[in-house]
Amino acid sequence: MTRRARLWVLLAGGAGLAALLVAACLRLPHFGGDRHPYGDRAIHASLARRTANTVSSVNFDQRAFDTLGEMTILFSAVLGCVILLRQTRDEHRARPEPAEVALPVRRYALVVLPVALLSGLYVIAHGQLSPGGGFQGGVVAATALHLLYLGADYAALERIRPVGAYEVADALAASAYLVTGIAGLIGGTAFLANTLLPYGTFNTLSSGGTVPLLNAAIGMEVASAVVVLLARFLDQAVEIEEESGT
Amino acid sequence: MRAVMDVLPYLVAAWVFLAGCYGLATSRNLIHAVGCLSVCQAGTYVLLLSVGYRDGATAPVFSDIKPGSRPVVDPVVQALTLTDVVVGATVTALLLALVMQIAKRHGTVDPDELSELRG
Amino acid sequence: MADAVIVVALLLVAGCATAAVATRDPMRQALVLSLLGVVLAVLFTVLQAPDVGLSQLAVGSALTPLLLMLTVRKVRRRAQGKERER
Numbered sequence: 008m009t010r011r012a013r014l015w016v017l018l019a020g021g022a023g024l025a026a027l028l029v030a031a032c033l034r035l036p037h038f039g040g041d042r043h044p045y046g047d048r049a050i051h052a053s054l055a056r057r058t059a060n061t062v063s064s065v066n067f068d069q070r071a072f073d074t075l076g077e078m079t080i081l082f083s084a085v086l087g088c089v090i091l092l093r094q095t096r097d098e099h100r101a102r103p104e105p106a107e108v109a110l111p112v113r114r115y116a117l118v119v120l121p122v123a124l125l126s127g128l129y130v131i132a133h134g135q136l137s138p139g140g141g142f143q144g145g146v147v148a149a150t151a152l153h154l155l156y157l158g159a160d161y162a163a164l165e166r167i168r169p170v171g172a173y174e175v176a177d178a179l180a181a182s183a184y185l186v187t188g189i190a191g192l193i194g195g196t197a198f199l200a201n202t203l204l205p206y207g208t209f210n211t212l213s214s215g216g217t218v219p220l221l222n223a224a225i226g227m228e229v230a231s232a233v234v235v236l237l238a239r240f241l242d243q244a245v246e247i248e249e250e251s252g253t
Numbered sequence: 254m255r256a257v258m259d260v261l262p263y264l265v266a267a268w269v270f271l272a273g274c275y276g277l278a279t280s281r282n283l284i285h286a287v288g289c290l291s292v293c294q295a296g297t298y299v300l301l302l303s304v305g306y307r308d309g310a311t312a313p314v315f316s317d318i319k320p321g322s323r324p325v326v327d328p329v330v331q332a333l334t335l336t337d338v339v340v341g342a343t344v345t346a347l348l349l350a351l352v353m354q355i356a357k358r359h360g361t362v363d364p365d366e367l368s369e370l371r372g
Numbered sequence: 373m374a375d376a377v378i379v380v381a382l383l384l385v386a387g388c389a390t391a392a393v394a395t396r397d398p399m400r401q402a403l404v405l406s407l408l409g410v411v412l413a414v415l416f417t418v419l420q421a422p423d424v425g426l427s428q429l430a431v432g433s434a435l436t437p438l439l440l441m442l443t444v445r446k447v448r449r450r451a452q453g454k455e456r457e458r
Contacts, residue, residue, distance in 0.1 A: 032263035039308035046327030061313040065332035077336040084343040091350040138422035146430040244442040269389040276393030284398040338427040
């Protein structure tokens with residue numbers, strides 16, 4: 008099929024899809040409407056379990072099985088990347104030249120790094136209270152580590168980031184999520200049921216039953232997964248080179 | 254004005270999705286195509302969050318307000334979108350790793366040049 | 373008043389998304405996607421979704437553009453290596 012013919016098919020299909028989407032949008036309930044039956048029931052259930060952040064309660068308590076599926080997708084995607092981006096036989100590693108970093112940049116990066124790392128851990132730990140949680144805090148903590156690459160050079164980053172350790176941490180965190188779920192089964196109720204631990208006092212760090220535990224597991228998993236991902240990509244872009252063919 | 258406001262967020266979400274689809278189909282560079290897929294995903298996030306919005310309401314977090322004192326927006330769609338954002342980024346990373354492998358095996362990232370089967 | 377802010381944020385998102393699709397060079401597209409990430413985070417905050425806004429800010433403005441740029445660098449380095457060999 009020539010490029011022009013493909014373009015015509017695209018425009019015809021796109022016009023049909025656009026017409027259907029606009030027709031559907033006009034029949035949706037009005038934006039800002041007051042009728043949210045699922046939302047009201049979810050908030051009611053979350054307050055009964057004394058979790059202040061209802062979004063975390065939906066993610067790690069009411070729909071915890073769905074979050075297990077998302078964690079599996081994340082784990083498999085990182086696994087696929089590690090396999091695809093491994094160093095093959097016809098490639099070698101060339102150490103990159105350390106580049107000159109301006110002194111203000113270096114100072115700023117080294118001052119902000121512990122602050123950013125601590126913010127990430129804070130966001131993970133307070134996921135059941137204020138906006139935050141394992142997913143957000145994990146990404147913040149993982150990218151905070153890479154401020155060292157901006158402030159120093161690649162060799163310094165490699166020293167604080169032994170990739171093998173992070174891969175093991177990723178697997179351990181994923182297993183921790185599963186074990187917490189199976190503990191619900193052994194406790195006599197259902198997989199991932201939030202009936203084992205006491206619900207605690209509303210709006211304190213130890214409230215919500217198993218929500219803080221699952222939060223911490225997901226935080227560790229996401230942080231390790233993002234570090235491993237960035238490590239493989241940086242390796243490919245900075246270090247690994249093809250052998251010049253003979 | 255109220256009639257426009259009733260449907261504008263949904264129409265913007267549909268526009269972003271269709272723009273991403275158009276870019277994906279007419280792309281001459283696989284890396285650009287992966288970026289357009291990212292734009293398509295952003296359109297779905299806008300749609301989900303617009304469905305859950307409630308006029309005059311606040312965020313569904315009770316760490317600083319008393320439960321029941323103010324109306325809050327729907328937390329279920331926020332939970333769906335939240336995990337989707339992070340997982341979508343890692344799937345984008347997997348696609349980019351595939352693009353790197355294609356560049357290595359075939360020497361090009363132009364989808365039109367990749368259409369022939371190699372013997 | 374809140375409606376006006378939402379309308380402005382929505383129009384900014386639509387504009388940035390169109391710009392991200394129209395930019396054909398992947399390096400420049402990574403920068404526009406970073407801007408789109410920030411604008412989306414603003415929209416999510418205005419729609420009273422701070423959790424999603426946090427997530428989107430961390431991921432969309434830093435992680436995805438960084439991965440795109442690293443891929444572009446790798447693909448270009450390989451193409452330059454091949455040119456030098458010939």
